[in-house]
Amino acid sequence: MPQTEKKSLPLIVRIIICVLAAVIFYIFGYSLYILTRVQQFVATSTTQKIAVTPPVNLPNLSNQTNILLLGSDNDQKFTGNPLTQTMMIVHIDYTKKEIDMFSIPRDLWVKMPNLNTYGKIDQAAEYNGIPSAIAVVEQTFGIPINHYAWVGLYGFIKSIDAIGGVNIDAVHPVLDNAYPTDIGSNNPYGVQRLDIQAGMQHMDGQEALQYVRSRHEDLIGDFGRTQRQRQLLLTLKQTLLQSKSSLLDVPQIFDSLKGQIKTDIDPLIAMQLATFYITNKSTIQQKQYTLTPGEYSQVGNSTDGQSIVIADPNTSSQLVGKIFGAKAQEITLQSLLNEKGIQP
Amino acid sequence: MIKKRTLILLAIVFLLVGYFQAANHSKKNTVQNTVQFANTEIEPNDKITLSNLGDIYELTSKNITQITTNTSLIEPITMDKNIAAVYKQNNYSSLIEYDSSGKMIKTLFDGNANKIDNMLWVSDPAIDSTKTKIAYVSDQNRISTNIPDNALFILDLNKNKTTLVASPDHYSGGIAHPVWDPIDQTILLYDYYQYTSSTLEPYSTIMEYDFQTDNSFPLTTDKQNVLQEALSPDGKKILYLQRNSNGLDVSLYYADFSADNGISNTVKLTSGDYAYPEFSNTLDYIYYLSADANQGYNLFKAKIVNNKLTAITPITTGDSLQGNSSYWIDEITQ
Numbered sequence: 001m002p003q004t005e006k007k008s009l010p011l012i013v014r015i016i017i018c019v020l021a022a023v024i025f026y027i028f029g030y031s032l033y034i035l036t037r038v039q040q041f042v043a044t045s046t047t048q049k050i051a052v053t054p055p056v057n058l059p060n061l062s063n064q065t066n067i068l069l070l071g072s073d074n075d076q077k078f079t080g081n082p083l084t085q086t087m088m089i090v091h092i093d094y095t096k097k098e099i100d101m102f103s104i105p106r107d108l109w110v111k112m113p114n115l116n117t118y119g120k121i122d123q124a125a126e127y128n129g130i131p132s133a134i135a136v137v138e139q140t141f142g143i144p145i146n147h148y149a150w151v152g153l154y155g156f157i158k159s160i161d162a163i164g165g166v167n168i169d170a171v172h173p174v175l176d177n178a179y180p181t182d183i184g185s186n187n188p189y190g191v192q193r194l195d196i197q198a199g200m201q202h203m204d205g206q207e208a209l210q211y212v213r214s215r216h217e218d219l220i221g222d223f224g225r226t227q228r229q230r231q232l233l234l235t236l237k238q239t240l241l242q243s244k245s246s247l248l249d250v251p252q253i254f255d256s257l258k259g260q261i262k263t264d265i266d267p268l269i270a271m272q273l274a275t276f277y278i279t280n281k282s283t284i285q286q287k288q289y290t291l292t293p294g295e296y297s298q299v300g301n302s303t304d305g306q307s308i309v310i311a312d313p314n315t316s317s318q319l320v321g322k323i324f325g326a327k328a329q330e331i332t333l334q335s336l337l338n339e340k341g342i343q344p
Numbered sequence: 345m346i347k348k349r350t351l352i353l354l355a356i357v358f359l360l361v362g363y364f365q366a367a368n369h370s371k372k373n374t375v376q377n378t379v380q381f382a383n384t385e386i387e388p389n390d391k392i393t394l395s396n397l398g399d400i401y402e403l404t405s406k407n408i409t410q411i412t413t414n415t416s417l418i419e420p421i422t423m424d425k426n427i428a429a430v431y432k433q434n435n436y437s438s439l440i441e442y443d444s445s446g447k448m449i450k451t452l453f454d455g456n457a458n459k460i461d462n463m464l465w466v467s468d469p470a471i472d473s474t475k476t477k478i479a480y481v482s483d484q485n486r487i488s489t490n491i492p493d494n495a496l497f498i499l500d501l502n503k504n505k506t507t508l509v510a511s512p513d514h515y516s517g518g519i520a521h522p523v524w525d526p527i528d529q530t531i532l533l534y535d536y537y538q539y540t541s542s543t544l545e546p547y548s549t550i551m552e553y554d555f556q557t558d559n560s561f562p563l564t565t566d567k568q569n570v571l572q573e574a575l576s577p578d579g580k581k582i583l584y585l586q587r588n589s590n591g592l593d594v595s596l597y598y599a600d601f602s603a604d605n606g607i608s609n610t611v612k613l614t615s616g617d618y619a620y621p622e623f624s625n626t627l628d629y630i631y632y633l634s635a636d637a638n639q640g641y642n643l644f645k646a647k648i649v650n651n652k653l654t655a656i657t658p659i660t661t662g663d664s665l666q667g668n669s670s671y672w673i674d675e676i677t678q
Contacts, residue, residue: 021351021355021358022354022355022358023358025355025356025358025359025362026358026359026361026362026365027362028359028362029358029359029360029361029362029363029364029365029366030362030363030365030366031362031366032359032362032363033362033363033364033366033367034366163639164639164640165639165640166639167617167635167639167640167641169587169591169592169593169594171537171546171587172517172518172537172546172548173481173494173517173518173520173537175465175483175493175494175518191460192434192435192460193434193435193436193460193463193465195432195437195465195467197467197468197520198517198518198520198521198535198537198548198571199520199521199535199571199572199585199619199620200572200585200594200617200618200619200620200633200641201619202639202640202641202664202666219515219516219517219539220539220544223544224544224546227545227546231591231592234590234591234592235592238592238593239639292543292544293544294544295542295543
């Protein structure tokens with residue numbers, strides 16, 4: 001019986017297949033390293049999803065995600081839990097294709113979670129760390145916080161440096177006669193003078209931190225600072241999208257951030273968020289909100305003499321309703337109407 | 345015929361090569377400064393003085409000269425024969441004059457009072473075309489805190505006398521970026537930072553100061569929100585940046601200018617991540633800093649043809665210029 005001759009592929013095709021296979025295995029090896037490093041980063045950065053007992057019946061926001069971004073004065077300056085000097089809710093509505101950034105003034109006067117006392121909202125974290133910070137936001141604004149991300153000063157600097165700095169437009173000159181020199185210093189109360197010129201400029205991590213942290217000589221104080229923080233976040237997003245950095249830089253970026261960020265956003269969720277953003281980039285509407293003094297709040301004093309921000313229950317709850325819906329508006333109105341400990 | 349075992353071995357080799365190359369890449373240091381000067385692209389009648397990593401360089405189409413080394417200097421200007429630049433430290437800054445060999449000549453403005461409570465800032469120096477007056481920005485009143493009070497001063501080099509020219513009001517964000525009219529030394533433009541009364545959003549306007557009347561008046565509106573203007577060598581054209589509504593980048597505008605009639609016939613040249621536009625001494629050419637996908641800025645030259653930027657040419661390449669600095673352009677006279 002004649003043997004059927006095995007048909008072999010032409011040489012050129014075989015060469016192409018071999019080259020392709022080599023490239024695929026090379027990419028696979030490269031990706032394997034990146035994934036290993038990401039996994040290591042996640043292991044050191046992710047804290048367990050915090051179970052917070054909602055103090056109120058929070059609305060169920062389907063197809064929406066609320067992420068609480070927290071920034072602290074310092075990671076190591078004081079013992080105990082640091083104040084959360086930056087609090088911002090990123091509200092993502094997948095149906096409407098909207099991303100809202102709601103900045104919360106650090107001095108906002110609110111009821112502390114699980115306590116019958118009132119205080120500045122940034123002090124909530126002093127009680128029980130991030131869970132308390134989440135609880136106070138949920139309680140005050142009547143919204144569930146689905147995820148959080150916390151970064152300290154060192155983490156902030158390293159994050160910016162890891163991507164090669166940012167180009168940012170200083171929206172006005174920033175002069176500060178009492179900018180803290182607590183990084184790399186034994187004196188947590190040391191100050192320096194700071195001068196950041198207005199206009200387009202490139203900032204490294206340290207400079208970007210100075211730009212978003214300074215508040216003493218901003219005419220609108222902490223509100224000016226939250227404006228600058230939101231601006232930096234948007235700039236960061238833009239920088240990452242336009243950056244020459246690529247997947248190849250991921251290990252290095254993650255290396256520099258190891259241990260500097262705490263979040264419950266795991267790689268899968270991060271991927272989902274990134275996919276939503278990238279696929280809807282051209283249609284997503286992005287809005288920024290804060291409790292601007294005059295319209296939504298006023299600066300006043302607590303009965304114990306602290307300078308505080310007092311939200312206007314009506315206008316503030318309307319703003320919250322506009323972002324998060326009617327139920328959140330109702331809860332916010334109730335929580336703000338009952339404020340105590342404010343000087344008449 | 346390659347054996348199956350060989351193929352598997354090769355696959356493992358490529359996999360390992362990828363893995364270890366990724367590991368090697370992650371160890372690389374990203375902080376480099378390999379800025380390169382493509383000085384031959386500079387217009388023949390221009391001399392550019394700029395700062396990179398705190399050192400001052402003079403660039404012409406024929407030469408690159410490093411004037412100072414390890415000096416922490418930014419914002420250079422050129423005087424009659426020497427240069428001056430801002431020496432910026434943590435708590436203060438000073439304006440210092442150097443000769444062409446980089447030797448320090450004298451301190452024109454000393455911000456270092458040795459005591460933090462009395463230290464001062466100086467920034468944004470600009471010298472007039474007669475090279476006798478330097479406009480700069482500094483603290484108006486060091487004692488008053490929690491007020492952004494950076495005001496505009498003039499240092500008369502002949503009389504060695506400083507005069508306060510324009511002060512911000514207490515509800516503003518301060519003054520920045522003075523620009524002399526190259527032809528009429530009685531006119532000075534500057535940026536004035538303020539806040540909208542309703543939403544407290546910061547914005548800036550271009551102001552014109554008239555030394556004959558000692559008055560300032562705005563050339564642009566709050567809605568325009570503009571900054572970093574430059575005047576052409578004949579004083580008839582103006583370049584400036586306008587903040588885009590996305591709050592992230594700017595548009596570069598080109599317009600007619602006259603001290604009496606202000607800004608007119610405005611044309612948008614481009615939009616993106618730009619800083620410090622300046623005119624060349626060659627008609628229709630301009631320079632500007634642009635991110636150009638770098639994380640920082642590089643210097644570019646372009647020609648304005650039919651109100652469009654053409655012949656865009658990098659003057660610095662490679663890594664970005666380091667130092668957030670304005671630069672200075674002089675005319676080389678043959």
